[in-house]
Amino acid sequence: MFIVMEGPDGSGKSTQIALLKEYLNENGRECLVTREPGGTAVGEAVRDVILNPEYKEMSDVTEMLLYAASRAQLMAEVIIPALEEGKVVICDRFVDSSIVYQGIARGLGVDTVAAVNAPGIGAYRPDCIFFIDITEEEGLRRKKAQKKLDRLEQESIDFHAMVSKGYRQVLAGREEVVRIDGAAPVEEIQRQIREEVDRRLAPKRQGDREYAGF
């Protein structure tokens, strides 16, 4: 099962992923956690370039291609082999991050970003995408309290507003997407995530041959 966590900066994805991994491990499920950009040696090197606040001159197209490059490497080296071995894979961000940040907020277009990412992803799709929905103000407030901001986080509030709005637009009405109110307490968000994962991992009713979520 391929699980993806999406949401604006400061939505609390990494906290939720750590708690979900703990839960799955306690229940005897082998799971692999990874992140974008990064997750491989090549990808982490690309991440350092993308997020370095010194590279103010980076063009939007370069940025899109670097995210796609990191993702292609992660698919080939980590995600595809793990899924083929039957593991649960949890990924912190996936192609919808590029669709929203580069396609919508940078204005490169949803179709262009999807096309650039297609060769790296192939036919693989997340079975479940958790969308932690928070406003740009709340997300940035949390980020500023946490650490030094990276190149993307240093973007204007208008950019982040486009990200929040873009997520709602891109993820709306999709069967694999579960929207969660990011203003809720950490424990409540985690409860909703666990409930949904249990539902999708549990065998379907007797008589059905396949497992839910696959």
Ligand code: TYD
């Ligand atoms: P992330 O690792 O979630 O940030 P952090 O660990 O600091 O919370 O993501 C890094 C930044 O990259 C974030 O601002 C979102 C952005 N991003 C894109 O613009 N496009 C993409 O395809 C991905 C994966 C991330």
